[in-house]
Amino acid sequence: MRWIWFDRFEEFESGKRAVAVKNVTLAEDHLHDHFPGYPLMPASLMIEGMAQTAGILVGEAKQFSEKVILAKVRKASFDEIVRPGDQVRYEAEIEQLTESAAATTGRVWLGDRQIGAVDIVFSHIDQNMSGLDFPEENFVFTEEFMALLRTYRHNGEARVTL
Amino acid sequence: MSTMPRSEIMAKVRDILVDVLSVDEDEVTDDAILTTDLGAESIDFLDILFRLEKEFGIKIPQEQLFNRDIVSNAEYLNDRKLNAAGVAALKKAMPYANLTDFEKNPDIDKLADVFTVAAIVNFVEGKVNNG
Known part of the structure; x- marks a missing residue:
């Protein structure tokens, strides 16, 4: 299984806002355990989906020069269950962005209904953990995540050049 | 320029602290x-800084609130304690903090x-009223 919790960017405004969609399918093994006979998309994995959407938005804002790590989930609330066949939309906005960190607000949509909210604080770890050594390479934004950003197309043209 | 009263700050x-740290209002006393x-x-401090910036419309460079250079400067350190020069530098860098207790045992x-x-x-208060 690959640790990618959305399928495609639908909108991407550099440094501001991104929308990603996730199609929930019974082909995902975890749904058969959560729960047997009653498959529900786990809220924890929707938080991860938002974190990946917002994390790439924050990373792109500084041209992926920083290692962006989830520092804190400020808030996560869900009002409805999500089932196989549903398409969830993660809408993330950058609220604050500094040299060392970023704060994002996020809304989770099912069709035209907002069904959740996930607000996150990210840390640029190289700026916050002085004294600790991290690998030189950017292990956060791997090729797998870069490929996700390239999935965004606007009017048939790539909007994000990497 | 109008100033914001301390009670309002x-x-x-x-x-902010009630929200970020999930504590009761009456726990948030001066001391x-x-x-x-x-x-x-440590990660909550990032969150708190962001909310202070937003609430008060100010910019808070991390090094202004907490100057790492002092506590990592070998000239100021004796093992993990600050020497007199280090304490003096810290007082200058952190005029908003009461360092009386820290001075008695300046363990970083x-x-x-x-x-x-x-x-x-x-x-x-310093940022809002004096820039």
């Missing part, structure tokens, strides 16, 4: 230490204790 800081009394972890591992609610309010 305190009320806003209290709201409460953010880490040991209110349960703040105890420095987080100087971040009381009053210290945060003092800091914000």
Whole structure:
């Protein structure tokens, strides 16, 4: 299984806002355990989906020069269950962005209904953990995540050049 | 330029700390230490800084609130304690904090204790009213 919790960017405004969609399918093994006979998309994995959407938005804002790590989930609330066949939309906005960190607000949509909210604080770890050594390479934004950003197309043209 | 009264700053800081740290309003007293009394972890400080910036419309460079250079400067350190010159430098860098207790045992591992609610309010007061 690959640790990618959305399928495609639908909108991407550099440094501001991104929308990603996730199609929930019974082909995902975890749904058969959560729960047997009653498959529900786990809220924890929707938080991860938002974190990946917002994390790439924050990373792109500084041209992926920083290692962006989830520092804190400020808030996560869900009002409805999500089932196989549903398409969830993660809408993330950058609220604050500094040299060392970023704060994002996020809304989770099912069709035209907002069904959740996930607000996150990210840390640029190289700026916050002085004294600790991290690998030189950017292990956060791997090729797998870069490929996700390239999935965004606007009017048939790539909007994000990497 | 109109100034914001301290009571108003305190009320806003209290709201932020209640929200970020999930503590009760009456726990947020002047003397409460953010880490040991209110349960703040290092990552919560990032969150608190962001909310202070937003609430008060100010910019808070991290090094202005906490100057890492002093506690990592070998000239100021004797083992993990600050020497007199180090304490003097710290007082200059952190005029908003009460360092009286810290001075008695200037162990840099105890420095987080100087971040009381009053210290945060003092800091914000300085930023809001004096720029």
